[in-house]
Amino acid sequence: MTAVNVDEIRARVDEDWQRIVDLLVRKTALQSISAEGITGERMRRSAEFVAEELRLVGIDAKVAQAHNADGTPGAWEVIGSRVVDPEAPTVLLYAHHDVQPVPDPSVWDTEPFVATEVGERMFGRGVADDGGGIAIHSGALKALGDDLGVNVKVFIEGEEEMGSPSFIPFIEEHRDEFAADVIVVADSGNWSADIPSLTTSLRGNTTLDVHVKVLEHPVHSGQYGGPILDANTLAAMLIASMYDENGDMRVPGVDAEEPVGGLQRDLDEATVREDAGIVPSYRLAGTGSIAARMWTKPSVTVIGFDAHPVEGSFNVIAHETTFRLSLRTAPNQEPERAQRALADYLVAHAPFGCEVSVTPGENGMGWAMDPNAEATRDALEAMEEAFGCAPVNKGEGGSIPFIPELQRIFPDAQVLVTGPEDPKANAHSPNESISLPGLRKNIVTEALLLAKLAR
Ligand SMILES: [Zn+2]
Known part of the structure; x- marks a missing residue:
């Protein structure tokens, strides 16, 4: 002593x-x-x-x-x-x-x-x-x-x-x-x-660039719109497919964990809302403790999206698009594994069979x-x-x-x-x-x- x-x-x-x-x-x-x-x-x-x-x-x-x-x-x-x-x-x-x-x-x-x-x-x-x-x-x-x-x-x-x-x-x-x-x-x-x-x-981090392609070139939306969905809409469907109806990520192989060493106190929802500036009508996505959702479960964010700006847009069906995902990974999961699992999932869930290809980015361990x-x-x-x-x-x-x-x-x-x-x-x-x-x-x-x- x-x-x-x-x-x-x-x-x-x-x-x-x-x-x-x-x-x-x-x-x-x-x-x-x-x-x-x-x-x-x-x-x-x-x-x-x-x-x-x-x-x-x-x-x-x-x-x-x-x-x-x-x-x-x-x-x-x-x-x-x-x-x-x-x-x-x-x-x-x-x-x-x-x-x-x-x-x-x-x-x-x-x-x-x-x-x-x-x-x-x-x-x-x-x-x-x-x-x-x-x-x-x-x-x-x-x-x-x-x-x-x-x-x-x-x-x-x-x-x-x-x-x-x-x-x-x-x-x-x-x-x-x-x-x-x-x-x-x-x-x-x-x-x-x-x-x-x-x-x-600490959560880990990884990024993926996802390329979605439906046409060899843009076409007129009045002429072809209907059977052909534009690449932005297909990308949005693909993004939505990563979540279940509660807003939890449902990608097999992307791990979720509970807070390390137990949770003495959960985060206070009102404080989180106030600190982040959440609009009143928004319901927090996901299930389980807020702490787990923010610290130890995975979260994926679209941090870049190549779409035509609203200003100067015109009536075409976008033939392709790329978006960038930032995936925060559970503390103990190798980010490379989560990255691979997410890439496989996205390719396998290509809406209506459009072409989806993924370019993996940098990984940082949790x-x-x-x-x-x-x-x-x-x-x-x-x-x-x-x-x-x-x-x-x-x-x-x-x-x-x-x-x-x-x-x-x-x-x-x-x-x-x-x-x-x-x-x-x-x-x-x-x-x-x-x-x-x-x-x-x-x-x-x-x-x-x-x-x-x-x-
Ligand atoms: Zn510091």
């Missing part, structure tokens, strides 16, 4: 609080927008800043430039470590130091790159995503100080918002600096500022937490102690591509996805913010987790 209890850790975090707030303020001012140049000077300075902050909390940190698969220069990464005992478990702490761009500062209520406290929240680009992750790691390491009982490795990435193009080559090059028993990815968030969560799953892993149980306990209430876990309908990649490269590592965000954080949007009481509890949680993992 560890010598430090939750009250002691809380007191230490309180004592350190002004430093943590200052870190966020200074980090925000650096404007580390990777979209404006991953290899640029701003990103390098941001990495140097983070490395220096990590040194202040006992991490031997350095900045290294990654290389893309083709050998060209990549992101400015921060890596570091602190070895306390070669026999003790090793924990890798992940966050990223790049931030999203601010296309229109005028829609912000505060200056995006001047971190500003308003009530219990701090506003600024990157204060939550993922400055908050850096603050959590820094605060937890400082709180434990010489009571740290695990070896720590740190990786603060410089291009997460750009899809991590040099991430894999960088890990392969620095394998030893990454190898760990437990990986804590602090780039997600909690159910609310007061209710902690582990992120239990991810599911191991709910029974020791580190998972430690994290849930730490959350309950730090927040004073039971965690409500949540999934993620989208993907964080590097997490399944990390899991693939280090299959034995227990991956925990935590983070500073909450539903009000507005990551990637105007008026991004972080809950300061929430951040404090997140720091206490991570310090407690590291203490528990030391056992």
